[in-house]
Amino acid sequence: MVILSIEKVSGERTEKFSGWDNTMNDFMKEAVKEAVAGMRDNHGGPFGAVIVRNNEIIARAHNEVIKNNDPTDHAEMIAIRKAAKELSRFDLGDCELYSSCEPCPMCFAAIHWAKIKKCIMVVPGKMPQK
Helix, strand or coil: CEEEEEECCCCCEEECCCCCCHHHHHHHHHHHHHHHHHHHCCCCCCCEEEEEECCEEEEEEECCHHHHCCCCCCHHHHHHHHHHHHHCCCCCCCEEEEECCCCCHHHHHHHHHCCCCEEEEEECCCCCCC
């Protein structure tokens, strides 16, 4: 497993081992816990996400495609909706998103439109070559 960060959702992958701290690990663990909970409850695929602002989780979600018969109920989409509602605004530029997997194109677009500054995800495989 490799952890990558998409800086400003520009599409450029950067290594995120410099500056990586245990707090980030804790947030990623919470995203994975969400994924496990969703699978256990048969809500959808093994995907979880949390949104963090000022080092505090403000939204958490897991895939609910099966539960709601809604193909857009991905973990990242639900977490973004919850965070926007919590903050009463759509601009989440002061937030970070932690995802248990690489977001799909729909979720990447939502991350972009929500202006989330950083997306940290788990991606299987090797680090991309520079």
